[in-house]
Amino acid sequence: MNHFWPVVVLSFLAAAVVMTATALTARRVGRVAVVDVAWGIGLVAVALVCALVAGTWQSWVLLALVAVWGGRLSWHIFRRSSGGGHREDPRYEAMLGGPLSEVGFALAVRKVFLVQGVAIWFVGLPLQAAAIWGxxxxxxxxxxxxxxxxxxxxxxxxxxxxxxxxxxxxxxxxxxxxxxxxxxxxxxxxxxxxxxxxxxxxxxxxxxxxxxxxxxxxxxxxxxxxxxxxxxxxxxxxxxxxxxxxxxxxxxxxxxxxxxxx
Structure with missing residues (x-):
């Protein structure tokens, strides 16, 4: 368990960096739904951190699995959403109580991007376990x-x-x-x-x-x-x-x- 703190902390920072970039992109384009594209990318970032810290074949295999899955999912969602114009996803409007332009960026950060960042770190626990225990x-x-x-x-x-x-x-x-x-x-x-x-x-x-x-x-x-x-x-x-x-x-x-x- 020599890698415990580096893995845990760097994995959390990786998720935070991806969600921060996604939040800034959402504010620029005016749509919270861009977070769906970032979901797979965030998991890839966590898997990459784990592989780099641990350096074991198991962590590199996990990185390959997450990269294939996350890359396909992010591309599929991006292609599907870009074909639908620039409308907000109704799920996020219902969650926030209105479009981003009306409810404000701070509310979107608290209810969407912060939650998604923590969720990425949380569901990446098996990746972190492999990097810590081997x-x-x-x-x-x-x-x-x-x-x-x-x-x-x-x-x-x-x-x-x-x-x-x-x-x-x-x-x-x-x-x-x-x-x-x-x-x-x-x-x-x-x-x-x-x-x-x-x-x-x-x-x-x-x-x-x-x-x-x-x-x-x-x-x-x-x-x-x-x-x-x-x-x-x-x-x-x-x-x-x-x-x-x-x-x-x-x-x-x-x-x-x-x-x-x-």
């Missing part, structure tokens, strides 16, 4: 890589299928093709697998103590993906769309399962 069970790292790969496939394939559906002029009222026939939220399921894979490769592979101390990170991410800000919240809006209740009746909400009979 690998105890090397084979477990590769088990985590396999779980991570499953998650990335679900995220990327699900996003690609949804994009193809939106571009299809003959599409039906509800996306129920491919992975979306097995789960109503393949991207959220994939994201959860990514976090559990990183915990297995980082926290669990470093021993029982770091595993126990860091399991809260993927558990909390899964809770938010399913119940708080992810699937359940989106379902409230989607259930008002024609055909969606019928789709929901035959399709698993989160974990992929064979479609139920109509």
């Amino acid at each position: 690998v105890a069970w090397p084979v477990v790292v590769w088990v985590g890589v396999a779980i991570w790969l499953l998650g990335v496939v679900f995220e990327s394939v699900g996003d690609a299928q949804l994009a193809a559906y939106k571009a299809d002029p003959q599409r039906g009222p509800v996306m129920d093709r491919g992975l979306w026939a097995w789960t109503r939220h393949p991207n959220y399921f994939g994201d959860a697998c990514v976090w559990w894979g990183l915990w297995v490769a980082g926290g669990l592979a470093s021993g029982w103590l770091p595993a126990v101390l860091t399991i809260i990170a993927p558990a909390m991410m899964t809770y938010f993906l399913v119940f708080a800000t992810g699937a359940r919240l989106l379902e409230q809006t989607m259930m008002r769309r024609p055909g969606y209740p019928e789709y929901a009746a035959r399709t698993s909400m989160f974990v992929p399962l064979p479609p139920r009979k109509r």
